[in-house]
Amino acid sequence: MLKVENISVHYGMIEAVKNVSFEVKAGEIVSLIGANGAGKTTILRTISGLVRPSQGRIQFEGKPIEKLVPQKIVASGLAQVPEGRHVFSGLSVMENLEMGAYLVKDKKKISETLEMIFDRFPILAERKNQDASTLSGGEQQMLAMGRALMSQPKLLLLDEPSMGLAPIFIQEIFNIIQEIKKQGTTVLLIEQNAKIALSIADRGYVLETGNVVLKGSGKELLASDEVQKAYLGG
Template sequence: MLEVKNIDVYYGNIQALKSVSIEIKQGEIVTLIGANGAGKSTLLKSISGLLKPKKGDILYENQSISGKAAQTIVKQGISHVPEGRRVFANMSVEENLELGAFIRTDKAGIRDDFEKVFQLFPRLKERAKQQSGTLSGGEQQMLAMGRALMARPRLLILDEPSMGLAPLLVKTIFKIIQEINQSGTTILLVEQNANMALSIADRAYVIETGQIVLSGSSDELTASDQLKNAYLGGH
């Protein structure tokens, strides 16, 4: 479904990604693991059109999307939930969700998707008229995910969905990620909580200083000593 082929990405003169290649098959959950500053968000931004690779190519459903405008990529079926949630604080929950569907004109479908989002996240339904800035961190994360789903993505990119959340809420968010995947959406997940990410992912890649250093099935990586020592707390 998605193939990143040997991309180099720079911020000015600083190279952030070096010959990075990953692939995602339809229906999978693929996780990208790495320390802060390893290049995870840079890779996600390159896929969703916020950064343009200097070299290499990004293919989505066998078509190059490298360097295309972000809104074009959303229209093609990729939604990105950025790190830090970025909800529109002075707008209501409902208005945030409506914005997620701004590229769509199928009113009945949009209504259906409102209901689907409210089924996934009952708490958002309770707070539909509330200003988003007054929501808790967990509720804002739910809203950011709900808003991305309103575009009906075939590929959903999640950047650090559990960051700053209480452990109980983290479990809820991960359960919902699995439900979204089971309903047919492919997922690329960046997550500091490597144990949690590997527990739901099919495959994983490990990125260090802008390069992919390990990849394999979740089971293989969970068993890898290199990964255990670096990211899984050494046990």
């Protein structure tokens, strides 16, 4: 579904991502793990069209997207939940969700998707008229995920969904990610919490200073001595 080939990204003279290649197959959860500064968020921003690669190719469903503007990439079936959630304050929960469907023209589909999201995130239904900025961190993360799902994506990009959340919310969010996969949405997950990210991943890649240094199934990486020492306190 997604093929990233030898992408490099520069911020001025700094090379944030160096010849990174990986792929995501339809129906998978793929996790990219690594420490702060490893280039994880830059990779997602590049896939989403928010940053231009200095070299390399990105294909989504066999078509190149590395030169497309972000709204064309969203329209092709790819949506991102940004790090830090970034809900629209001053707008209600319902208005935030409606913003996610701005490219969807079919009102019946919008209504069906909204019903599915309220079923999956009942707290959002309870608080649909509440200002989004007054939600807790975990509730805002659910809203950001719901907003992305309103565009009915084929591939969902998640950037650090556990950041700043209480443990009870972290487990709930990762349970929901697995449910999203079961219902047919492919997931590319960027996450510092390596243990939980790899435990739900079909496959994973480990990034260090802009390079892919390890890859394998989620189980293989969890059992890897290198991953244990670097990320799991082993």
